[in-house]
Amino acid sequence: EPEVTQTPSHQVTQMGQEVILRCVPISNHLYFYWYRQILGQKVEFLVSFYNNEISEKSEIFDDQFSVERPDGSNFTLKIRSTKLEDSAMYFCASRERQGVRSPLHFGNGTRLTVT
Amino acid sequence: KQEVTQIPAALSVPEGENLVLNCSFTDSAIYNLQWFRQDPGKGLTSLLLIQSSQREQTSGRLNASLDKSSGRSTLYIAASQPGDSATYLCAGRAGGTSYGKLTFGQGTILTVHP
Numbered sequence: 001e002p003e004v005t006q007t008p009s010h011q012v013t014q015m016g017q018e019v020i021l022r023c024v025p026i027s028n029h030l031y032f033y034w035y036r037q038i039l040g041q042k043v044e045f046l047v048s049f050y051n052n053e054i055s056e057k058s059e060i061f062d063d064q065f066s067v068e069r070p071d072g073s074n075f076t077l078k079i080r081s082t083k084l085e086d087s088a089m090y091f092c093a094s095r096e097r098q099g100v101r102s103p104l105h106f107g108n109g110t111r112l113t114v115t
Numbered sequence: 116k117q118e119v120t121q122i123p124a125a126l127s128v129p130e131g132e133n134l135v136l137n138c139s140f141t142d143s144a145i146y147n148l149q150w151f152r153q154d155p156g157k158g159l160t161s162l163l164l165i166q167s168s169q170r171e172q173t174s175g176r177l178n179a180s181l182d183k184s185s186g187r188s189t190l191y192i193a194a195s196q197p198g199d200s201a202t203y204l205c206a207g208r209a210g211g212t213s214y215g216k217l218t219f220g221q222g223t224i225l226t227v228h229p
Contacts, residue, residue, distance in 0.1 A: 006158075031215060043159070043204065043219040056216055091158060095215055100147050100166045104208075104217060108158035 002026045004107035006092050012113045013082055021077045021110045023092030031095040032075045033104065034067065036060075036088040043091065049075065082114045117142040119207055121220035128195055128227055136190040136223045138205035143183045149217065150179050150190050151204040159204065163190070195227045 005024045013019050025032050034046040047057040049067055066078045075094075079086055089109045095102050118141045128134050138148070147166045151159040163179040165172045165188065171180050178191040188205055202224050206217035 004158075033215075035217075042221050043206070043217075045216045045218070048216060098215070100168075101164070102215075103149055103161045103164040104206075104215065105161060106151070106159040111156075 004092055004094055004105050006090075006107035006110050008110060009108065010111045010113070012115065015084060015114055016081050019079050019082055019112065021079075021090050021092075021112070023075045023077075023107060024073050025075055025092065025094030026096070026105055027073070029094035029096050029105075031055075031098070032067075032069070033093040033095075034077045035091045035093060035106075037091065037109075038085075038088040046077075079112075082112075084114050087112055087114045117145075117207055117209060117218040119205060119218050119220040121203075121205060121223050123223060124221070125224040126226070128225075130195060130197060130227055130229050132195050132227075133191070133193050134195055134225070136192070136203050136205075136225070138188040138190070138220055140186050140188070140207045140218075142207070142209075143186055144209075145183060146208045146215075148179075148181055148188050149206050149208065150177075150188075151206065153202045153204055153222065155202075162203075192225075195225075197227050197229055199227050200225055 007022045032049040037043045047061045048055045064080045068076050091109045092107045093104045120139050122137050149164045150162045163172045165181040176193040181188045202222040204222045206219045
């Protein structure tokens with residue numbers, strides 16, 4: 001069964017550094033998302049992306065964050081200058097279409113540790 | 116703003132028991148509701164999706180129900196097995212102009228002991 005793949009599985013970075021988290025969504029999917037889960041907290045929405053532009057973003061997704069679909073397969077999340085509080089598991093997700101029957105499919109996540 | 120709550124926070128049962136996990140949401144204008152399984156340190160595996168027009172959805176030993184009027188969903192697991200041990204998350208999808216953002220509950224940690 002096709003799946004969403006994320007790399008790396010674990011990223012350690014120093015405060016103030018830039019990180020890029022990478023995702024390959026399922027190939028025929030059109031809607032792409034980033035979520036994050038801080039340890040012990042709920043999974044929370046960051047951003048949705050459709051037709052090469054951001055369609056919705058949360059208040060967490062400030063100017064330090066950006067997303068890009070540089071080619072036909074990859075979907076990236078960039079954090080420009082990481083803070084300690086950015087440490088979390090970051091999940092990429094994709095969905096085939098807009099309909100009510102279309103589930104979200106998640107990757108295994110990238111654990112980001114900011115020291 | 117949609118809020119999703121799950122009870123209990125943790126549940127421990129002996130193998131073979133049937134069990135029910137509960138999920139409640141505040142905004143009844145929900146588009147659909149999805150149940151996920153999360154193993155420690157892993158991603159989210161979709162178990163079931165219930166459309167807003169549906170009452171129930173079944174997959175193997177799993178049955179999920181949705182009652183929009185009361186703002187509740189339940190996940191029923193029949194004949195539980197140790198391999199069912201995981202965290203179970205429910206998430207409601209907003210309708211309207213939202214592009215499918217999910218709002219998650221905090222999860223129920225299920226332990227099935229042999």
